Amino acid sequence: MSEYAALTIDVELFSQTPAYRAASGSTDRAGIGLDGLAFLKDSLEDANATTTCFVVSEIAETHPETVRSLSVAGHEIGSHTYTHRLLTDLEPGERYEELVRSKETLEATTGTTVEGFRAPAFDFGPDHFHALAAAGYGYDASVVASRTIPGFYGGEYRLQHPAPATHIDPTAPDSITAIPTSVMPGFRLPLTGFWLRLFGVRYTILGMKLLARRGIAPVLYVHPWEFVDLPDVEGVPRRVTFRTGVWMRRAVERILDQPFAFRSLRRILADADIRTGSMTPTDSEETDLDDRSTIPDSEAQ
Template identity: 65%
Template sequence: MTDPPEAVLSVDFELFSHTPAYRQATGSTPNGSIGIDGGEFLRAQLSEHDVSSTFFVVSSVGETHPGVIENLAADGHEIGSHTHTHRLLTELDPSTRLEELERSKETLEALTGTTVTGFRAPAFDFGADHFDMLGAASYEYDSSVVASRAIPGWYGGEYTLQKPAPATAVEADAPSSVAELPVSVMPGIRLPLTGTWLRFFGPGYTILGMKLLARQGVTPVLYVHPWEFVDLPTIKGVPRRVYWHTGQWMRRAVQRILDADFAFITAQDALQDGGVRAVDGSAEGSKRGER
């Protein structure tokens, strides 16, 4: 018997009202809590499987629903940042971008009493100065690179990074204090293993990709959203693909993934096990070469 391979089932903790699809819609809903129940479902599932995860949290949720974030931290999950308001970083001016990173870190640290070291950009969207900004805001790692093929009207095509690496592997002049944990794609076809692709291709697709990556010595890094686990209200102008296989279908899918023969770990542990650098949980501990 060998130990099962490791995997990361990370959570981009945002509400439905934060998604670009909702923000660009013509209709709206008065319900500003869509996704909270999905977060509770995930928390219960992770607890049942006795595994830890990383929640990249939109920190304004910590202001409206503080208990929800406090509970995640109390359960032993790693809390990372997914900005304060989930606006696309490349649409903001540099000072607003930095404020999103700093305010989010401060809010989440005050709420959980832990040091927030990790960051994921909304919609995996970031510009050339991203790692400098993260270094300036005292983050230690990013997880916004997806080495997918180019997907028209979406993202991808820019990166090939598959394994944890110093951020200099992504941007040559990135600060040496920042590391990158890339989000996984299916070997060969290079489409993401989760998100829309999990909901279209099914958990068998995701688990196959995880196994293929593990065989290559790559720890799969997946991402899910709390709002994918609830029955979404029909909003005028939200594309139909956003609704596809959300709610109960997605609850069963994530249960199958958690039942697969993998040891689920946090993003921070995946970086550490990937040998990129010692992550000691303290922002002061490994700030070598900070500029």
């Protein structure tokens, strides 16, 4: 085992997702996702792996022991805002509150320093890196260099490896490093989230290998609610619930079985050379998956 990878967790409840908030229906079930988080914690421990948990800090207020136990187990705690509202829907003052209040709450809950941040739905505005620096963060994991997907995200960035945030925004403060969430080289769709569930686990594992070959540590992300049986809620799109529950549990077990050292982003950052940009693949090296026919068919495991 030599190559690093990160299976990061965006610790949010199903009730905090934009899809649920926008739905016409609702559910009485509370804490949807907490069981999934317990499964992930056990699976990481079984695989001798650690990770970064980007936590919505409301959860640290309602379930402090749950969040504390992640830190005690050796996982890095990062912020995924206070309420998981989309940052670009908020006024600058509200955005700053989401960054500052979440950091303070998570630090008070776990007794650790929170350095990392990931924006809900990879959504951030032009003042983002300045706001992070003002709030005392050291790195950001909100960039996903995906192709443009209407209604999702992407299109603006090509960054595939950790780099100073000035690679994304030339005016960004020097103190902020950007750690992009991985996409399939050439094909440019994320390796996890909905795309893992759509294309199957072999797609994700192939992408991890291609990135490792380029000297890039794959950065994956999962949500605890993807690992539980979700209630039927009117208005929640089918793609949100597709292959959640047992399917995802098996998929993550196979990913953790791969010959990577799964570690936190802080640990990966400590070993990365973020100054030279020497890990930047050239465009010509990125073409091997432009042919969509090479993507493995979805599989039910």
